[in-house]
Amino acid sequence: MEQLDRPELKDVPFAVGGGVLTTCNYVARQFGCRSGMAGFVAKKLCPQLVFLPLNFDKYNAKAAEVREVLAEYDARFESASIDEAYLNITEYCASRGIGPEEAVAQMRAQVHERTNITVSAGIAANARIAKICSNINKPNGQFVLPRERDAIMEFMRDLPCRKVNGIGRVLERELASLGINTCGDIYPQRQYLNRLFGDKVYEFLIRCYLGMGRTNVQPAEEYERKSVGTESTFRDMDDAAQLREKLRRTAEELQKDLERAQCKGRTLCIKVKLHTYEVLTRQAVLPKAVFLADDLYNHALPMLAKLEQEIPGMKLRLMGLRCTHLVSTKKPDPMAFFGLKSRRSESEDTSTGLKEARHAGGDGEWEQWPEDMMDAGSADNTVQEPQTGGEDMSGDGQSPFRRHGKEILPNPKKEEPVPAEDEDWWSCPICSRPQAADERQFNDHIDLCLSRQTILDTVQQDAAVAQPSPSIRSRGTTPDGKKAKERKRGRSTASAPDPRQKKLCFG
DNA sequence: GCGGATCAG
DNA sequence: ATGGCTGATCCGC
Numbered sequence: 344m345e346q347l348d349r350p351e352l353k354d355v356p357f358a359v360g361g362g363v364l365t366t367c368n369y370v371a372r373q374f375g376c377r378s379g380m381a382g383f384v385a386k387k388l389c390p391q392l393v394f395l396p397l398n399f400d401k402y403n404a405k406a407a408e409v410r411e412v413l414a415e416y417d418a419r420f421e422s423a424s425i426d427e428a429y430l431n432i433t434e435y436c437a438s439r440g441i442g443p444e445e446a447v448a449q450m451r452a453q454v455h456e457r458t459n460i461t462v463s464a465g466i467a468a469n470a471r472i473a474k475i476c477s478n479i480n481k482p483n484g485q486f487v488l489p490r491e492r493d494a495i496m497e498f499m500r501d502l503p504c505r506k507v508n509g510i511g512r513v514l515e516r517e518l519a520s521l522g523i524n525t526c527g528d529i530y531p532q533r534q535y536l537n538r539l540f541g542d543k544v545y546e547f548l549i550r551c552y553l554g555m556g557r558t559n560v561q562p563a564e565e566y567e568r569k570s571v572g573t574e575s576t577f578r579d580m581d582d583a584a585q586l587r588e589k590l591r592r593t594a595e596e597l598q599k600d601l602e603r604a605q606c607k608g609r610t611l612c613i614k615v616k617l618h619t620y621e622v623l624t625r626q627a628v629l630p631k632a633v634f635l636a637d638d639l640y641n642h643a644l645p646m647l648a649k650l651e652q653e654i655p656g657m658k659l660r661l662m663g664l665r666c667t668h669l670v671s672t673k674k675p676d677p678m679a680f681f682g683l684k685s686r687r688s689e690s691e692d693t694s695t696g697l698k699e700a701r702h703a704g705g706d707g708e709w710e711q712w713p714e715d716m717m718d719a720g721s722a723d724n725t726v727q728e729p730q731t732g733g734e735d736m737s738g739d740g741q742s743p744f745r746r747h748g749k750e751i752l753p754n755p756k757k758e759e760p761v762p763a764e765d766e767d768w769w770s771c772p773i774c775s776r777p778q779a780a781d782e783r784q785f786n787d788h789i790d791l792c793l794s795r796q797t798i799l800d801t802v803q804q805d806a807a808v809a810q811p812s813p814s815i816r817s818r819g820t821t822p823d824g825k826k827a828k829e830r831k832r833g834r835s836t837a838s839a840p841d842p843r844q845k846k847l848c849f850g
Numbered sequence: 851g852c853g854g855a856t857c858a859g
Numbered sequence: 860a861t862g863g864c865t866g867a868t869c870c871g872c
Contacts, residue, residue: 382861394860424858427859511857513856541869572866576864620862622854626853661863663864851872853870853871854870855869856870857869859864859866
């Protein structure tokens with residue numbers, strides 16, 4: 344949010360940055376503003392805060408200006424969002440005989456000069472680390488991570504996991520419970536990771552440890568859209584007729600969105616959020632691809648009705664509809680026919696060879712596993728895998744370790760320190776409980792308090808006092824009465840709240 | 851596939 | 860005075 348310091352641009356929440364890359368390519372990334380704080384929290388912390396109205400037309404116009412400049416450095420740059428982009432500036436640098444640092448400095452100066460927007464940038468060997476680097480010297484700065492492997496691994500070693508795109512609040516905590524706080528901590532603990540998190544996450548984490556990431560950059564338009572949906576929140580609603588009216592409105596919205604996206608959907612998904620904040624989805628495969636509100640409504644209604652049946656007295660605070668398995672209704676591009684521009688356009692069929700084309704380009708060395716990592720412990724322990732102690736955990740997928748298994752994992756995370764009497768303390772804006780007067784700890788605590796589970800617990804506690812919700816109870820257990828917990832991320836449902844969160848916020 | 855859940859922006 | 864909305868992906872079943 345670099346611009347917020349600039350009075351003349353106060354209402355333009357826009358910032359960009361560039362990033363780059365190494366080996367023989369350079370990936371650049373532009374990034375943006377994010378306070379990461381909910382408005383109502385900010386207001387509590389800072390009562391004199393003034394909220395300005397949003398103006399997305401303005402932001403989009405400004406973004407277009409910035410992108411014009413970016414295009415001069417990489418015509419095929421990739422917009423990641425309104426205020427974020429990746430550029431491969433390899434060629435730009437090569438053709439001018441300059442280094443990425445200079446090119447990006449130039450680019451940022453140009454953006455500033457021509458749009459009056461300051462931007463920050465990260466310059467690195469691949470998109471993943473370029474993004475991380477773009478956050479280092481903001482606002483209005485850039486950071487270069489040398490492309491040498493040693494430099495990259497050294498950088499990753501001390502990098503907090505949370506800084507990596509894809510490691511969010513939940514995975515961060517789960518890793519922390521294994522003593523993994525930085526990317527460097529991943530490798531020595533790798534023996535647990537596969538069975539706890541599965542193959543995909545395991546490989547992802549190892550790649551994080553190694554500082555590997557994609558080096559391919561391409562216009563966002565070339566990515567195939569996979570779903571179109573709309574949802575809205577409203578005051579608690581349980582009236583059947585009103586719910587149908589809401590469904591109708593939602594269907595009408597979705598029709599508009601589908602028209603804008605020029606596609607129809609072969610699968611329709613309804614999403615509801617109960618007054619308890621519990622989210623449910625149901626989907627149906629349609630006999631044919633549809634986009635008309637009437638069709639959407641008619642196919643969604645039975646799903647809504649079934650939900651009402653499943654959950655007596657269902658009270659909603661959100662409803663949404665989403666189409667997947669999209670079928671494009673775009674007119675074939677005549678230019679494409681002549682092979683001129685190869686615009687993305689398909690008449691009826693969805694599958695094209697784009698995926699392959701996408702991965703054809705850019706295979707810098709930081710996309711490939713170094714040889715000495717090729718045997719870094721997968722499901723089976725290999726010769727190379729040092730047994731750093733502990734019991735042998737080899738076994739089938741039914742091991743209690745298979746999925747997180749919170750109940751058997753020690754949690755070395757320190758307790759929230761109770762502030763000493765003579766110490767200053769801050770009051771949490773959400774739970775109002777006293778917190779240590781330490782910025783980092785305070786922020787951590789707020790994160791925790793804002794977690795969905797905590798909200799859920801609180802609302803349900805309140806709801807339970809007022810009127811027990813039979814709906815939740817009935818789904819808290821499986822038909823045979825066994826626990827229905829231990830779902831994917833060890834995330835608990837209504838029946839199994841996270842004790843840590845409860846304790847910290849509302850205990 | 852389905853439904854739940856996490857993650858990013 | 861909103862943690863809402865959109866889209867992608869992953870996992871277990």
